[in-house]
Amino acid sequence: MTLSSFLRMGGYARFLWPAYGITFAVVILNIVWARRLIARARTEALRRLAVHGESS
Amino acid sequence: MTWTWFHRLASPPHVYRLAQKLTPWFAWPAGILILAALYDGLVLAPPDYQQGDGFRILYVHAPSAYMSVLVYMTMATAAAVGLIWRMKVAHAVAASCAPVGASFTATALLTGMLWGRPMWGTYWEWDPRLTSELLLFFIYLGYMGLRSAFDDVQRADRASAVLAVVGAVDVPIIHYSVVWWNSLHQPASLLRFGKPTIFISMLIPLLMMFLGFTLLFAALLLTRLRGEILRRERTASWIEQAVTS
Amino acid sequence: MSVTAITVAGHEDAPSAFTVARLALARDLTLAYRKREQLIQPLAFFAIVTTLFPLAITPELSGLRPIAAGVLWVAALLSALLALEFLFRDDSHDGTLEQYALSGRSLTWLLFAKTAAHWALTGVPLALVAPLAAAALGAPISAAPGIVVSIAIGTVALSLIGAIGAALTLGVKRSGALLSLLTLPLSVPIVIFGARATELALKGESYAAPVELLAAIAVLGLTLAPLAAAAAVRISLE
Numbered sequence: 001m002t003l004s005s006f007l008r009m010g011g012y013a014r015f016l017w018p019a020y021g022i023t024f025a026v027v028i029l030n031i032v033w034a035r036r037l038i039a040r041a042r043t044e045a046l047r048r049l050a051v052h053g054e055s056s
Numbered sequence: 057m058t059w060t061w062f063h064r065l066a067s068p069p070h071v072y073r074l075a076q077k078l079t080p081w082f083a084w085p086a087g088i089l090i091l092a093a094l095y096d097g098l099v100l101a102p103p104d105y106q107q108g109d110g111f112r113i114l115y116v117h118a119p120s121a122y123m124s125v126l127v128y129m130t131m132a133t134a135a136a137v138g139l140i141w142r143m144k145v146a147h148a149v150a151a152s153c154a155p156v157g158a159s160f161t162a163t164a165l166l167t168g169m170l171w172g173r174p175m176w177g178t179y180w181e182w183d184p185r186l187t188s189e190l191l192l193f194f195i196y197l198g199y200m201g202l203r204s205a206f207d208d209v210q211r212a213d214r215a216s217a218v219l220a221v222v223g224a225v226d227v228p229i230i231h232y233s234v235v236w237w238n239s240l241h242q243p244a245s246l247l248r249f250g251k252p253t254i255f256i257s258m259l260i261p262l263l264m265m266f267l268g269f270t271l272l273f274a275a276l277l278l279t280r281l282r283g284e285i286l287r288r289e290r291t292a293s294w295i296e297q298a299v300t301s
Numbered sequence: 302m303s304v305t306a307i308t309v310a311g312h313e314d315a316p317s318a319f320t321v322a323r324l325a326l327a328r329d330l331t332l333a334y335r336k337r338e339q340l341i342q343p344l345a346f347f348a349i350v351t352t353l354f355p356l357a358i359t360p361e362l363s364g365l366r367p368i369a370a371g372v373l374w375v376a377a378l379l380s381a382l383l384a385l386e387f388l389f390r391d392d393s394h395d396g397t398l399e400q401y402a403l404s405g406r407s408l409t410w411l412l413f414a415k416t417a418a419h420w421a422l423t424g425v426p427l428a429l430v431a432p433l434a435a436a437a438l439g440a441p442i443s444a445a446p447g448i449v450v451s452i453a454i455g456t457v458a459l460s461l462i463g464a465i466g467a468a469l470t471l472g473v474k475r476s477g478a479l480l481s482l483l484t485l486p487l488s489v490p491i492v493i494f495g496a497r498a499t500e501l502a503l504k505g506e507s508y509a510a511p512v513e514l515l516a517a518i519a520v521l522g523l524t525l526a527p528l529a530a531a532a533a534v535r536i537s538l539e
Contacts, residue, residue, distance in 0.1 A: 006098075006099070009109040009110070009112065010103060010108040010109030010110065011108070011109075011110075012108065012109050012110035012112075012113075012174055015110065015170045015171065015173055015174050016109065016110065016112055016113050016170075018170055019113045019116055019117065019166070019167040019170040019171065020113075020116050022116075022163055022166050022167060022170075023119075023163050023167060024116075026159050026160065026163045027090075027272065029159065030155075030156055030159060033155070034276050034279040034280045034283070035279065037279070037280055037283035037284075038279055038280070038282050038286070041282070041283040041284075041287050042286060042299050044286070044287070045286050045295050045299050046299055046300075048290065049295065049296050049299075139532070194482065194486040195486050195487070198479075198482045198483040198486065201482055201483075202469060202470070202479065202483060205470070205473045205479060206473070210539075211539060214536040215469050215533065215536050215537070218465070218469060218529055218532050218536065219469055219483065221529070222462075222465055222487065222529050223487065225525065226462075226487045226490075229490045229518065230487075230489050230490055232490075233490035233493040233494060233514075234489070234493070237493045237497070240497070
């Protein structure tokens, strides 16, 4: 199997590759989203702790 | 009675630390499995007799559809646990599930449409699978819409939990009614586009994908859950140690 | 009709949940009767929506007959949705709902009574008016009994599942769209079986099978929906 025949996917390329593309875009998006969520939650928590630390 | 493990799950700091420890154990195997399944499914598996290489869309469509249902059932179970045992952590789990589930439902729809176009000629057909996925997508949207309608987290948790449980009872009924509805109008001559006749060589990458996606969901859930717990627990004493470690 | 009659009535006698429910039902029906001109509104909406389809598609009865069952059901569903907003509105505004929840009587039974009243005031009239709308869409008069039965049973299930949605969105401002988004996907089985039953009735064929499925859903709703609605009301009142 050559690279070009692999990419052609028997003629279904213009449906198959977007399908794979969308799926993996969604996977990556979910990963990024989850990591951003926890990172933001941590910075918020640190900020809250700093405020409380000063006022206490 | 060894219920202590269950009761410890009600403690946010315990769950936070547990999630932190477990995440890499799900994340890395997930990545390896999915990549291996990709190679197996795209390169090694032979083309289908009827659908040629086109059937390989199955390797992303089926796992997405599977995820949409797996995530919903997890969400509904967590919601029920939260309602019955009044566990805040369970509600946090449910909240973490929804966006993941909705995004994979949308993926299932889009990949289903891309599979349908070469197979039956149009991007959309009201076939039972796509129609059920569409309805599930609306249910996810309703769940997230209900959550965002309340400022009070507790009320959002509990109202959406009732909705999730009601949905869990209804979703099988919806699916059955859609299948029934679709079967009424099957013109006999139409070539039914279903799954290709599966051989073992085609099945293994699919199973690997299913397992890989399951592990991915676990990793995503644990990560999001940690973020949710941090947000909800506000200034609890254990947080300082948890975020600075 | 005094709420206290329902909530306080004879602690010593401890009225059964059923008696309490009966009183609540009577109360809702009486209150609705005092504003009976408002009962026309869902019916008028149903008539208008039904009228829109010929205007949007074709005036030919031959072209309308094939879609008549679907049009009837979509119009009925939308009318039921519209009427749902009034299920809890007055009672939550004047504190009656809170009294119900605090009364120590079974909130499940009270909500069952309210839903029954709602169905009697909206679903039943819809079912009775539907054959007229169907005739306007080219249906034969002989189909009337089937139309009435299918829509009457279907609206029972609709009122029940709608009550859950209405309870969940209590106090949410401008909840109309959200209520629709919550209720409509969950109502799909009702629409599928109900429309099928109506379609068979229009064709003059036996509609027993889908009606039985519809009735099964209604029964499931009767047992589970008031429970879920009661839980939702309690959550809303916290």
